[in-house]
Amino acid sequence: MEEVRATSAWVASHSSHVTVDSEGIEKLVESVENSIPKVEWNYEGIHYFDNGPLTLQYLFVLDALNFCFWPDKELNYDDLASGLKEALEKDQTVFDADRLQKYTGPELRELLKWPRPLPLEDERVRLMHEVGFELERSFGGKASNIVESCGKSAAKLVSTIARHFPGFRDHTVYKGHQVFLYKRAQIFAADVWGAFKGKGYGEFSDVGSITIFADYIVPAVLQQLGVLIYSSNLDNIIKGNKEIGSGTEEEVELRACSIYAVEKMRDLIQKRTGKQVLSVELDLWLWAYGISNPSLQHHRTLSIYY
Ligand SMILES: Nc1nc2c(c(CN[C@H]3C=C[C@H](O)[C@@H]3O)cn2[C@@H]2O[C@H](COP(=O)(O)O)[C@@H](O)[C@H]2O)c(=O)[nH]1
Numbered sequence: 592m593e594e595v596r597a598t599s600a601w602v603a604s605h606s607s608h609v610t611v612d613s614e615g616i617e618k619l620v621e622s623v624e625n626s627i628p629k630v631e632w633n634y635e636g637i638h639y640f641d642n643g644p645l646t647l648q649y650l651f652v653l654d655a656l657n658f659c660f661w662p663d664k665e666l667n668y669d670d671l672a673s674g675l676k677e678a679l680e681k682d683q684t685v686f687d688a689d690r691l692q693k694y695t696g697p698e699l700r701e702l703l704k705w706p707r708p709l710p711l712e713d714e715r716v717r718l719m720h721e722v723g724f725e726l727e728r729s730f731g732g733k734a735s736n737i738v739e740s741c742g743k744s745a746a747k748l749v750s751t752i753a754r755h756f757p758g759f760r761d762h763t764v765y766k767g768h769q770v771f772l773y774k775r776a777q778i779f780a781a782d783v784w785g786a787f788k789g790k791g792y793g794e795f796s797d798v799g800s801i802t803i804f805a806d807y808i809v810p811a812v813l814q815q816l817g818v819l820i821y822s823s824n825l826d827n828i829i830k831g832n833k834e835i836g837s838g839t840e841e842e843v844e845l846r847a848c849s850i851y852a853v854e855k856m857r858d859l860i861q862k863r864t865g866k867q868v869l870s871v872e873l874d875l876w877l878w879a880y881g882i883s884n885p886s887l888q889h890h891r892t893l894s895i896y897y
Pocket residue numbers: 631632633634635657658659660661666667668669672782785803804805806807808809874875878882897
């Protein structure tokens with residue numbers, strides 16, 4: 592995760608379309624430093640949890656598919672989470688590694704009870720197959736074995752997932768430099784930590800190493816809160832709901848500057864109050880705030896990473 596931090600900082604310092612506003616960070620931190628809203632994991636009541644290894648299988652499949660909902664106006668992350676939860680409650684074998692390798696698009700739709708093709712459905716199915724195949728090949732079919740192999744280190748968990756599962760390798764090249772963002776691998780570690788409340792499978796000695804999860808909600812929130820400033824061209828693209836290509840400077844800056852800005856917020860909170868906050872906690876607060884404001888306009892990129 593040091594690479595995520597370092598490469599995001601590099602993007603922020605070479606950025607052409609997005610500016611991280613230090614004054615904006617100071618103002619926001621001043622207004623929230625003593626009262627950062629604590630948001631409970633699964634505050635929405637949409638997730639499967641049984642306190643055992645099946646929860647990890649659910650979370651891993653969830654985060655393998657946790658991207659790109661916006662092309663369907665009615666589809667949200669909640670539909671994916673609660674759809675997978677209900678499917679698992681009905682049949683405990685739905686996420687067995689051998690079954691994951693065989694799903695078709697229509698079967699995935701049926702699992703989620705979604706009446707029409709999902710956005711990037713072929714990619715979702717391909718990634719389910721990839722997860723099933725590699726779980727079987729290297730982890731005895733079980734996501735719990737990935738977590739157990741990481742010796743209570745969230746950083747090791749993220750790197751193990753990125754090493755074994757190509758679909759989680761959320762990185763890109765920006766102005767000639769490789770940039771690591773690892774949104775879905777990090778969110779899996781955070782989901783495990785959140786679901787198990789930092790105990791058992793969720794105990795990580797280095798949970799502070801996780802950064803925020805650079806999706807399409809958090810940048811929009813940071814802009815609304817005055818932390819990110821967009822060029823007028825980028826602002827018009829987002830307001831006009833025009834698509835931004837994956838891997839473009841604009842897209843990488845939106846994501847990397849969000850990571851960098853929240854790391855700066857975290858440092859400032861620590862400096863001013865002496866209190867350690869986790870980027871995961873800041874992420875969940877910002878994300879929940881964004882989700883509760885449906886009028887917030889976010890950038891639109893067709894991506895399998897977020
Ligand atoms: N940064 C960040 N992004 C997050 C999440 C979560 C859910 N986290 C769970 C963890 C605890 C809670 O109980 C949540 O259920 C989803 N997303 C992203 O949002 C987008 C979906 O938006 P919309 O199309 O409007 O549904 C999509 O890119 C999705 O990947 C998060 O926590 N942080």
